Amino acid sequence: MKKIMFSLLALCSLFSAAYSQENDEIKRPALGIHFFGNDFQTPQRIKASSLSSVLKDNQWGKFSDMNFGFAANYMKGVTRKLDFSTTLGVSFLDYPLEGKMASGDDAALLEWDAMVHAKMLTDKYWVVPYISAGLGASKWKGYYGAIMPVGLGLQVSFFDEAFLMVNSQYRMKITNTTSNHFYHSIGFAGNIGKPRAPKVIPPPPPPVDIDKDDDTVVDSLDACPDIPGLVALNGCPDQDGDGIADKDDKCPTVPGIARYQGCPIPDGDGDGVNDEEDKCPTVAGVARYQGCPIPDRDNDGVNDEEDRCPDLAGPAENGGCPLLEASKFNASAVQFVTGSSNLTAAARKELDKAARILNEQYPQLKVEIAGHTDNTGKAEMNQTLSVKRAESVKTYLVKKGVAEERLSTAGFGPDQPIADNETAAGRTKNRRVEFKVSQ
Structure with missing residues (x-):
């Protein structure tokens, strides 16, 4: 105790x-x-x-x-x-x-x-x-x-x-x-007892006006007392004239803006569209798409501006459209009776495949049917024959249910050969019908 x-x-x-x-x-x-x-x-x-x-x-x-x-x-x-x-x-x-x-x-x-x-x-x-x-x-x-x-x-x-x-x-x-x-x-x-007397702090002595850098801003008010500067910036310099003092400017030699600490608006992907206006700031693009790349909706590697079929994937060599040949259609089998626009039996059989493909697999595709001939005979006659052959194919496809407005024709006569017309095999290849698809 x-x-x-x-x-x-x-x-x-x-x-x-x-x-x-x-x-x-x-x-x-x-x-x-x-x-x-x-x-x-x-x-x-x-x-x-x-x-x-x-x-x-x-x-x-x-x-x-x-x-x-x-x-x-x-x-x-x-x-x-x-x-x-x-x-x-x-x-x-x-x-x-x-x-x-x-x-x-x-x-x-x-x-x-x-x-x-x-x-x-x-x-x-x-x-x-x-x-x-x-x-x-x-x-x-x-x-x-x-x-x-x-x-x-x-x-x-x-x-x-x-x-x-x-x-x-x-x-x-x-x-x-x-x-x-x-x-x-x-x-x-x-x-209890007397209240404490408040502590009186004597005022500081008045400052002596000194201006070491002679920029007309006295040191007591100069944020940069050792470097001549501007009155508007409390005595600090501004090399790039962007209104941001060099001491606060992360890009003191390049004009910029305050929200980027004196630097220009950035362009992270270097596409010429600044990040504030760039909807794809990390991927280089073009201005008309607000800094994004030209779109490729079907992801076939052909951008929509060059893609004849922007909603259907296809190879670049076919303009971004699917190849009818990829669906087991053989355009080279579409042949005609010699010297006429009459389809052979084998051609009609092959065009039946084309009609099924266009009606069932690709109902949104449009097709340009182009007729070609070899150089045998007069050019004027061959031009007429190529047009008739293209029209003959179109007529057959319409008969098989393909909407006529989806089909167009053109004849090029002997002007666009794909093989040597000096040989029989080359001339056979040149007598052809081509199918150019688009949407």
Whole structure:
């Protein structure tokens, strides 16, 4: 017991020494009076079961279970967020000592504590939560004991002169002459003594106007005092004349804009369309597509501007359109009776395939039927024959259900040979019908 009392006295001495520290935001000495209630029932219930059971079953001590009393309190700031507090309280009760039967006789319980309040905020704020811890002593009849209080509190300031203090503590026993209990208090405290005189800070001496770089902006106002600059830019230079001082300009020799820190609007893909207007800023494109590449809807490698069939994939050599030959149609098998535009039986069989392909597989395609001849005979006669042969193919396809508006014809006579007309094999190849598809 003597050791505990000595520790309490040492703690008080420590805080008394700390009071000599002067600080305008440290709490001034204050006296308070408090109304409190001691709750011995709840700790006993927790010990008998558990904290969770007490909370679950709502066995927390009621107002009627408490023993009430009054306390006087002294407070003083140690630092901006640390206050020292000492409280002496008195209440009348039959103190529940462990191992001692209740006598039914109430007697005065004196409890004294010395505590530290660790505040979350300074006293400049209206509401200040804090946590507290310390040591205390008690006396009930002939029993002396020691306790260790810890708790939470709330301080409400009134014009920095008075405080409403709300506090809840758990007072743990240190000696067998005390009992664990909750301590709940509410009270007021007011500052005592003379208010602190406000600290007067003398004004600084007037500055001496100096302009080391001779740019007519004095150094006290010059953001670049060692480099001549512009008045409009607080004395800083601007090499590229973009209105952004070189010290803030990431591209000081190239005119730019403020949102890019003095640099031009970037063009990440180098396509000549700046990123702010480029819908495809990471892929090079063209201006008419807002910086995106020319589209290729069917993904056949032929862009839509050059693709005769932009919605149907086909090879580049066929203008981006599908090849009828890819569907097992053999255009070279479309032949005619010699010297006429009459289709052979094999040609009609092959054109039946073409009709099925155009009606079922590619109903959206349009076809230009081009007739060609070799150079045998007069050119004028061959030109007429090539046109008739193209018309003969068109007539047959229309007969097989291909819409006439999808078909067009042209005759080129001997003017577009694909083989040597000096040989029989070459002339055979030149006597042909070509199918050029488009959408």
